[in-house]
Amino acid sequence: MVDIASVVGRRVWDSRARPTVEVDVELADGAHGRAIAPAGASMGSGEAADLRDGGLAFGGLDVRKALASVAGPIASALKGMDAADQASVDATLLRLDGTAQFKHLGGNAAIATSLAVLRASAVSASLPLHAYLSEGRPVRIPVPEIQILGGGAHAGRRVDIQDFLVVCPSARSFAEALDRTAEVYRAAGKLLRDSGRLHGVADEGGFWPAFSTNEEGLELLLRAIEGAGYTPGDDVHIALDVAASDFGRDGRYKLGLEGRELDRDAMAEMLLGWLDRFPILSIEDPFAEDDPEGFRRFAKAVGSRVQIVGDDLLVTDADRIRHAAREGLVNCALIKPNQIGTVTGTKAAIDAARATGMAAIVSARSGETEDTAIVDLAVGWDAGQFKVGSIARGERTAKWNEMLRVEEALGAAAPYAGWGAFPMTKKGS
Ligand code: PGA
Numbered sequence: 069m070v071d072i073a074s075v076v077g078r079r080v081w082d083s084r085a086r087p088t089v090e091v092d093v094e095l096a097d098g099a100h101g102r103a104i105a106p107a108g109a110s111m112g113s114g115e116a117a118d119l120r121d122g123g124l125a126f127g128g129l130d131v132r133k134a135l136a137s138v139a140g141p142i143a144s145a146l147k148g149m150d151a152a153d154q155a156s157v158d159a160t161l162l163r164l165d166g167t168a169q170f171k172h173l174g175g176n177a178a179i180a181t182s183l184a185v186l187r188a189s190a191v192s193a194s195l196p197l198h199a200y201l202s203e204g205r206p207v208r209i210p211v212p213e214i215q216i217l218g219g220g221a222h223a224g225r226r227v228d229i230q231d232f233l234v235v236c237p238s239a240r241s242f243a244e245a246l247d248r249t250a251e252v253y254r255a256a257g258k259l260l261r262d263s264g265r266l267h268g269v270a271d272e273g274g275f276w277p278a279f280s281t282n283e284e285g286l287e288l289l290l291r292a293i294e295g296a297g298y299t300p301g302d303d304v305h306i307a308l309d310v311a312a313s314d315f316g317r318d319g320r321y322k323l324g325l326e327g328r329e330l331d332r333d334a335m336a337e338m339l340l341g342w343l344d345r346f347p348i349l350s351i352e353d354p355f356a357e358d359d360p361e362g363f364r365r366f367a368k369a370v371g372s373r374v375q376i377v378g379d380d381l382l383v384t385d386a387d388r389i390r391h392a393a394r395e396g397l398v399n400c401a402l403i404k405p406n407q408i409g410t411v412t413g414t415k416a417a418i419d420a421a422r423a424t425g426m427a428a429i430v431s432a433r434s435g436e437t438e439d440t441a442i443v444d445l446a447v448g449w450d451a452g453q454f455k456v457g458s459i460a461r462g463e464r465t466a467k468w469n470e471m472l473r474v475e476e477a478l479g480a481a482a483p484y485a486g487w488g489a490f491p492m493t494k495k496g497s
């Protein structure tokens with residue numbers, strides 16, 4: 069048992085030049101842990117609250133209220149608690165707040181505190197964080213899903229689909245998956261530049277394209293994979309995050325780029341057409357969070373052909389994951405710690421995914437920092453998949469590069485998850 073000696077918050081900056089919450093935790097034995105809250109842009113309505121001050125400063129996005137939670141109630145309640153008892157620490161945060169969504173303290177204050185306590189405990193136990201979490205159980209290095217083109221809320225809604233990503237389960241290692249991805253990223257950049265369709269770089273480091281249809285993104289990705297010398301659907305697969313909650317409501321989907329509105333069936337038809345014509349392995353939030361019927365019909369039509377990921381639909385909530393499994397809505401859960409606000413809640417979500425036979429992806433947010441805790445969560449909890457945005461920009465490469473170090477350090481003790489991360493597919497079963 070090692071007591072928490074102090075909890076100190078400060079305001080730092082994220083990758084969108086927005087304020088965010090950093091927390092330092094010090095234990096009685098001198099061990100120190102630090103964590104920074106990330107922030108989403110296309111958020112599910114069921115997420116833990118991202119508490120912001122409002123007003124004029126920084127577009128209303130200042131975090132002084134959340135920092136006051138850390139300096140006041142959180143620091144007083146946690147001082148003297150056993151840092152290794154993460155469940156009690158997290159239960160205390162929930163009790164202090166009084167709401168499951170951290171509406172009073174702020175989910176940003178809660179997750180930064182919870183992760184900082186976790187880090188300090190690992191330091192106190194003289195273990196790398198992933199080893200502290202795995203407790204000697206076998207783990208794998210996760211398969212990365214990496215963004216090549218960014219759209220949706222991360223690129224001025226220039227393309228409706230939020231992420232066009234690549235995924236390489238057939239690589240022999242995480243390092244090799246990154247190699248392939250970097251070549252595809254370069255090829256995609258050249259194709260866009262040469263055709264005058266490059267607008268810059270979106271929030272997560274992927275290229276910000278100027279297309280006239282969403283499907284152009286898939287066509288470009290296919291040509292980039294081939295242009296880099298790889299076989300699509302063999303060396304490199306495609307993944308999409310449709311993030312449909314951002315443009316869908318009441319079963320209707322407004323494709324701003326194409327100036328048309330689709331009902332649930334037409335939306336499903338469009339996506340199924342893409343699955344027929346492109347080597348898509350994974351598709352996230354294909355329908356809006358208020359459209360479980362869309363998910364249900366799609367999952368039925370697709371069967372085990374593809375991974376269907378729930379992000380806004382599940383918001384890293386164990387109960388929602390179990391419900392979605394019972395209803396047959398998705399076969400993979402996206403796991404974002406700040407959606408639920410605590411380490412314990414995040415672990416419960418990934419455990420629920422596993423218990424119901426779902427795959428899991430530990431994921432960053434579009435607003436990120438140099439914090440790499442999710443690398444350790446993905447490895448230590450053996451998530452199987454890992455999603456951090458593109459292969460450009462420091463807040464993204466901080467995570468990829470840390471995973472490279474972990475892969476090197478663990479060597480043969482932690483094999484690349486490969487196809488095994490996709491149990492819903494024939495190759496993964
Ligand atoms: P967000 O998007 O972090 O902006 O919510 C990421 C995602 O939708 O997966």
Ligand code: ZN
Binds near residue numbers: 309352353379380
């Ligand atoms: Zn998403």
